[in-house]
Every structure is written in C-alpha cells, then in structure tokens.
Amino acid sequence: MKLVNIGYGNMLAADRLVAVVSPDAAPIRRMIQDARDTGRVIDATCGHKTRAVIVTDSEHIILSPLLPETVAARIDEHKGTEEEA
Numbered sequence: 001m002k003l004v005n006i007g008y009g010n011m012l013a014a015d016r017l018v019a020v021v022s023p024d025a026a027p028i029r030r031m032i033q034d035a036r037d038t039g040r041v042i043d044a045t046c047g048h049k050t051r052a053v054i055v056t057d058s059e060h061i062i063l064s065p066l067l068p069e070t071v072a073a074r075i076d077e078h079k080g081t082e083e084e085a
Contacts, residue, residue, distance in 0.1 A: 004074050006064045010044040012054065014078050019055040020068045028053055035061040 003011035021028055032053060035041045043050075045065045052071050054062040064071060 002078055004071075004078050006044055006052075006054065006062065006071060006074075007066045008044070008046045008048075010046075010064075012056075012062065014075055016056045016058065017054060017075065018057050020071045020075075021053050021055070022068055023050050023053045023063075032061055032063070035059075 002014045004014045004017075006012045023029065023032065032041060040060045042060055042062045045063050048065040050063040050065065052064040052066055052068040054064055054071065056062065066074075
C-alpha cells in the first residue's frame with residue numbers, strides 16, 4: 001500500500017482514491033454536508049481552509065488544505081515511482 005501526503009503530515013492510501021475535486025461548487029458542498037450528517041467526513045485541514053475534497057472508494061470524504069492540482073501531482077508522482085520499480 002502506497003501513501004500520498006495530503007497536507008500537514010496526513011496520508012492517504014493512493015489505491016483508495018476515486019476523485020479529487022474543488023469544494024467551490026454547490027453540489028460538492030452538499031455532498032460534504034451529507035457526509036458530515038452520516039459521519040463519513042475526515043477533516044485533514046488542521047484548521048485551515050479546505051481547498052480540495054477527496055472522495056474514496058469507501059464513500060468517505062476527506063478535506064485537504066492543498067489545492068486539487070497539488071494533490072493530483074503528488075498522486076501522479078507516486079504512480080511514476082511505482083512504475084519505475
């Protein structure tokens with residue numbers, strides 16, 4: 001299992017990732033609220049502004065302080081090192 005840093009020392013299993021989206025759209029905000037109501041939100045922002053919303057295959061929602069582009073770049077970097085091995 002390979003882990004990807006999603007900000008402030010928090011790690012995510014790369015193979016569990018489904019999507020990385022921006023929290024600005026109303027449907028994403030509703031998705032976050034629904035997940036909060038059912039206890040499926042993991043807040044990894046450490047009190048900072050949420051800049052990326054990560055959806056996992058277990059339908060958990062992870063809030064990250066990094067930009068979606070940064071998270072995607074770290075995941076791509078992870079996959080590149082995995083292919084070289």
